[in-house]
Amino acid sequence: IVLTQSPGTLSLSPGDRATLSCRASQSFSSGYLAWYRQKPGQAPRLLIYGASNRATGIPDRFSGSVSGRDFTLTISRLEPEDFAVYHCQQYDSLPWTFGQGTKVEI
Amino acid sequence: QVTLKESGPALVKPTETLTLTCTLSGFSLSTYGMRVSWVRQPPGQALEWLARIDWDNDEFYSPSLKARLTISKDTSKNQVVLTMTNMDPVDTGTYYCARMGMVRGVLYNWFDPWGQGTLVTVSS
Numbered sequence: 001i002v003l004t005q006s007p008g009t010l011s012l013s014p015g016d017r018a019t020l021s022c023r024a025s026q027s028f029s030s031g032y033l034a035w036y037r038q039k040p041g042q043a044p045r046l047l048i049y050g051a052s053n054r055a056t057g058i059p060d061r062f063s064g065s066v067s068g069r070d071f072t073l074t075i076s077r078l079e080p081e082d083f084a085v086y087h088c089q090q091y092d093s094l095p096w097t098f099g100q101g102t103k104v105e106i
Numbered sequence: 107q108v109t110l111k112e113s114g115p116a117l118v119k120p121t122e123t124l125t126l127t128c129t130l131s132g133f134s135l136s137t138y139g140m141r142v143s144w145v146r147q148p149p150g151q152a153l154e155w156l157a158r159i160d161w162d163n164d165e166f167y168s169p170s171l172k173a174r175l176t177i178s179k180d181t182s183k184n185q186v187v188l189t190m191t192n193m194d195p196v197d198t199g200t201y202y203c204a205r206m207g208m209v210r211g212v213l214y215n216w217f218d219p220w221g222q223g224t225l226v227t228v229s230s
Binding site (some may be wrong): 019028032034036042043044045046050055089092093095096097098099100101 | 127144151152153154155166168170195202204207209214215216218219220221223
């Protein structure tokens with residue numbers, strides 16, 4: 001399954017709302033998609049699993065949704081630490097694959 | 107607290123074999139449901155899943171790299187080892203190990219948490 005993330009770069013300001021997209025090459029009804037945030041020089045951190053479930057310790061400004069093959073990560077109000085790269089990952093079928101990432105920049 | 111830490115050479119020559127070790131803390135790979143994967147990230151590029159090993163010794167590999175990869179575990183040391191043969195400059199990148207997800211006893215294939223990663227450069 002190929003995941004295509006858009007846009008490649010999102011230029012926003014603190015306090016703005018961010019909407020990130022991840023489109024799958026084929027539909028999977030399981031909803032087995034995760035989102036990660038990767039700050040510069042750090043490892044990715046799990047934000048969302050099962051398309052819409054927040055991982056432990058993730059604030060509620062992060063939310064995920066799905067419509068058909070289109071998955072969306074929404075950050076309601078950007079905090080300084082949210083300026084980072086975001087990756088989506090499908091775990092519906094092997095091999096598990098990632099999108100190419102969306103960079104959220106100031 | 108669950109942590110993972112990668113270790114291995116920072117520089118390998120083309121055609122050499124890379125051996126990376128992931129040391130686990132806060133959980134044991136001999137416990138039901140525990141699974142660890144390796145994921146890599148070339149500079150400025152996308153993440154790529156490589157291999158997974160389970161508490162019951164099941165192994166899974168990326169089809170595109172299966173011929174070059176071996177994953178194993180040393181339960182006594184609580185470590186997972188990845189070997190990759192015939193290294194090439196395109197294999198340069200940061201290599202991460204990560205635990206796989208589980209919720210209320212149900213196993214899922216997301217990655218959480220991740221180790222800090224180790225940068226491997228392939229160059230002569």
